[in-house]
């Protein structure tokens with residue numbers, strides 16, 4: 001069996017409250033895998049520093065020396081041996097091995113974990129403007145054909161059943177582009193009472209004001225409530241809102257909201273509808289036309305297994321000329337004009353590893369959306385187990401329709417925190433010692449977790465761990 005080191009040996013001084021706990025035994029092979037990757041990068045650097053004519057004797061020697069190091073590392077991986085030799089990158093950065101050493105149930109990290117393909121694309125295309133090797137006239141990111149960025153844009157639009165798509169640095173930049181286009185000072189924008197802060201900021205940045213649709217029974221945003229809100233705004237301000245912007249699944253409960261009904265209502269008033277798919281695009285099928293969306297926005301780093309900041313803005317042929325309008329500006333001295341650069345995109349958006357990670361993950365992302373139902377099943381499997389621990393509640397709609405869930409363990413795990421010397425941190429300690437990370441450290445009342453992407457084995461392990469902790473502290477179990 002593998003020689004196992006404690007977290008303290010592996011990560012001296014790491015803070016248990018930040019995810020590591022000294023009881024957890026780390027696999028030295030993970031550490032050694034990173035050291036191997038780093039050594040390969042050092043080898044790569046020798047090639048980068050050399051002349052095209054080949055390595056000189058000094059470089060050959062450096063290469064051989066690195067290879068010896070690498071062989072030792074490979075042997076350490078093979079035999080689960082050795083001690084950590086590299087603990088910091090650039091003297092300051094810890095190695096992040098949360099995804100290797102733990103089951104990570106962090107609410108916003110689950111579906112943004114990179115695929116192996118994305119990680120390979122990242123090491124290959126990490127250099128600054130790496131997308132621009134063969135950029136030709138008319139010089140715009142989404143027109144580049146090598147790598148196939150233009151084709152990717154077409155596929156993205158098709159994937160969402162929209163007419164056009166652009167990559168953007170995060171869903172928030174998509175909200176910003178749409179709001180900056182449609183909203184003028186004093187205009188109102190309809191959002192949900194569960195809207196994300198970035199939606200507020202996008203409206204504010206454009207000089208508008210948000211008007212929130214109150215929640216209906218079960219914390220759901222309905223078409224009817226949206227209609228009422230539009231009527232209310234019309235009465236109070238005397239003008240209709242400029243945009244309706246609603247999340248399909250919100251970030252607080254991940255409840256499903258009536259987006260198709262909301263779109264229909266918005267269109268009855270001739271108001272465009274922005275579908276916020278931060279928690280859907282990339283994990284479940286999204287059909288923009290069927291929903292009636294004028295804009296579909298997704299988050300690459302939240303739900304498309306991509307490097308941050310990344311995201312997608314898709315729209316219809318009707319709205320593209322507005323939100324994707326090209327520059328008209330003329331330099332007064334030079335008379336320069338910048339052709340087909342799109343104003344809201346500031347010309348080009350994701351010019352390197354971010355975009356290539358999105359593209360590399362895309363085939364896997366498309367495929368995984370077809371397996372969404374199974375992800376939901378796993379989520380419900382875990383929740384059923386959690387509910388067996390008396391006093392536990394689910395604050396999100398239940399049965400779950402999503403893998404992100406808000407739970408309330410005030411009546412179960414929090415009862416232990418009241419008398420435990422570590423307070424709420426006892427629970428994080430128990431989880432991390434079992435190799436589970438991503439819960440909000442110290443929180444034992446209401447908190448969120450996301451089971452997306454866990455294997456059945458991992459979900460069962462997760463559920464067993466919760467039951468085991470409950471039993472350890474003699475919490476009551478339902479039959």
Ligand SMILES: *Cc1c(COP(=O)(O)O)cnc(C)c1O
Nearest residue numbers: 170171172196198247251278299
């Ligand atoms: C995460 C999230 C966002 C922000 O996404 P970014 O890609 O980080 O800008 C917006 N809306 C909702 C509902 C979210 O959950």
